[in-house]
Amino acid sequence: MGHWISDSAELLTTNKLSELACLALYLMYEKKQGKKSFWYPYIRELDRQRGRGQLAVESPLLWSENELNYLTGSPTKAEVFERAEGIRREYTELDTVWFMAGSLFQ
Numbered sequence: 526m527g528h529w530i531s532d533s534a535e536l537l538t539t540n541k542l543s544e545l546a547c548l549a550l551y552l553m554y555e556k557k558q559g560k561k562s563f564w565y566p567y568i569r570e571l572d573r574q575r576g577r578g579q580l581a582v583e584s585p586l587l588w589s590e591n592e593l594n595y596l597t598g599s600p601t602k603a604e605v606f607e608r609a610e611g612i613r614r615e616y617t618e619l620d621t622v623w624f625m626a627g628s629l630f631q
Contacts, residue, residue: 546615
C-alpha cells in the first residue's frame with residue numbers, strides 16, 4: 526500500500542475525488558498486482574460475486590428510462606438522477622487520474 530500511496534498522494538489530496546472513488550482506485554491498483562497483493566483473495570471474491578443470476582443486486586442506476594418511470598412521484602427517482610449526475614462528474618475526475626497516473630494501473 527505504501528508504494529501506491531506515495532505515487533498517488535498528490536492525486537488523492539486534491540479534494541476532487543470522493544472516498545469511494547479513492548477506494549475504487551486503490552482496489553483497481555491492488556487487482557493489477559494479482560496474487561502479489563495481500564488483498565488478492567478478497568478481490569477475487571468480489572469478482573466472483575458479480576452477476577450471480579437472480580441473486581445479483583441490481584441498482585436503479587442501471588434501469589432503463591421505462592423502468593425508472595415506475596418511480597414517478599417518488600423522491601427516489603430524483604435521487605437516482607442526482608446520483609447518476611454525481612457519478613458522471615466523478616468519472617470525469619477519474620479520467621484525469623488515468624491521464625496523470627495511468628502507469629499505476631498497468
